[in-house]
Amino acid sequence: MVSIRKAVRADVTAVFTIRRRAILDKCSGFYSDKQLALWTQGDYSPEFAKDVADNFYVAQLTDRLNSKVIASGKLSLETGVIDAIFVDPDFFGQGVARSMLQHLERLALDNGINQLSLDSTLNAAPFYRRCGFIGNSLSTYHSPTGISLDCIPMHKQLK
Secondary structure (H helix, E strand, O other): OEEEEEOOHHHHHHHHHHHHHHHHHOEOOOOOOHHHHHHHOOOOOHHHHHHEEEEEEEEEEOOOOEEEEEEEEOOOOOOOOOEEEEHHHHHHOOOOHHHHHHHHHHHHHHHHOOOEEEEEEEOOHHHHHHHHOEOOEEEEOOOOOEEEEEEEEEEOOOO
């Protein structure tokens, strides 16, 4: 069974590993090998660990004996910005990202946020469009680590 819960500091390694695996598996062909290497190099920072504990949610697969974090997602309750929806490639295509996005949308509505925005990677834009997000123009995301990536700014009005 998959459930979504607030991330805790103990989830940081799993979230970082899923992020790296998802980028390398799903973003190749959309970004250069050099961009992928820069995007996934190194280990997580103390700032990343704090951000995960403060702002992330995780999807957890639980069976009778084990539980495993299989996806992450982040919502800023101050700005309505969604970020870091990454799914372990072993669970890609099973509705986990859609479940995470729906969870974040409910959380936004519960906190009085009526519009969400995000910067989609090129490979994820069709998914976000299927989920009701609007946006087609190309922009450049400048990461704090110094990498620049093409992205598609998108938004969604919540009901």
